[in-house]
Amino acid sequence: MPIHYILPAIAAALYALSSLFSKRALQEGAGTLRLSFMTNVAFFLAFAPMALLADGQPDWSQVHWPILAGTGFFIGHVLTFAAIKLGDVSVQAPMMGTKVVFVAAFSVIIGAGHVPLHWWIGAGLTAVAIFLLGFSDWSNRRAVWRTAVMALAASAVFGLTDAMVMKHAGAFGPGWFLATVNGVMLLESLLLIPFFEGGLRGIPKPAWKWLIGGSTLMAIQAVCIGTSIAFWGDATAVNIIYASRGLWGIVLVWLVGSWFGNREREAGGKVMGRRMAGAMMLVAAIILVLI
Structure with a gap:
């Protein structure tokens, strides 16, 4: 397999694992905004060296594109952590798989392009998959749907920014583009500080190891995805493979969720079975849309 197909496969598993870490960090009192801030710091540290390794200088006349992309990623990350806080990882992770549909649409x-018939069929399968995911737990429908809506909104924002990266990173300089995007994200994250539930020193000690673990894993998977799209430009194929994070989210919750204090498995075999069916149908729909 080409390296830019292997990287998103690795990123998919790391994303689901980072979600478990992040969920536990939130449960330990890390706070959504503080977690988002620390993750953006990790992103900047991971991507900044790409500017130093880049050949030549970027085309600064195109700097508005990485600025816009950075703003999009910043908004998407806040929505992602809000989804994780509001509900279950086994709902949030599969819903994030819709990102690939948004990538194609944007x-x-x-x-340029058109919408063939099989796209509409895929959209119908996606609607059924969302229904299975959203109504997998009738006892807490409101929380499940809030998670689904937040994750769907994050997917739409990320889909738009991925399309922007694919189109404009080459002209600006891929390494510089990614470094600038994450520099913008870090600067915008400073806006979150006044809204923290206490400062960074207020993060409980038990939360730090989960916060650092989640932020680090999230940054590593972001490097895998970002470099695949910015340097190779095959965003749709990359995101098809990356969509498997939904399946990973359910598998990891089932196998090792208890290690992270995650109790989603206790929802029962029927609920998790519906979520697995929904996740698999969602992946099938995404593949169908992009064939």
Whole structure:
């Protein structure tokens, strides 16, 4: 397999694992905004060296594109952690798989293309998959749907920014583009500080190891995805593979969720079975849409 197909496969597993770490950090009192801030710091530290390794200087006349992309990623991360806090990882992770549909749609909008019949069939399968995910636990429908809506919104924002990276990173300089995007994210994260539930020193000690673990894993998987799209430009294929994080989210919750204090497995075999069916149908729909 080409390296830019292997990287998103690795990123998919790391994303699901980082979600478990992040969920536990939130349960230990890390706070959504503080977790988002620390993750963006980790992102910047991971991507900044790419500017130093880049050949030549970027085309600064195109700097508005990485600025816009950075803003999009910043908003997407806040929505992602809100989804994790509001509900279950086994709902949030599969719903994030819809990102690939948004990538395809926004690629058409900012580029060229049409919507064939099998796209509409795939959209129908996606609706059924969302229904299975959203109504997998009738006892707590409101929380499940809030998680689904937040994750769907994050996917839409990330889909738009991925399309922007694919289109504009090459002209600006891929390494510089990714470094600038994450520099913008870090600067915008400073806006979150006044809204922290206490400062960073107020993060409980038990939360720190989960916060650092989740932030580090999230940054590593972001490097895998970012470099795949910025340097190779095959955003749709990359995101098809990356969509498997939904399945990983359910598998990891089932196998090792208890290690992280995650109790989603106790929802029962029927509930988790519906979520697995929904996740698999969602992945099938995504593949169908992009064939």
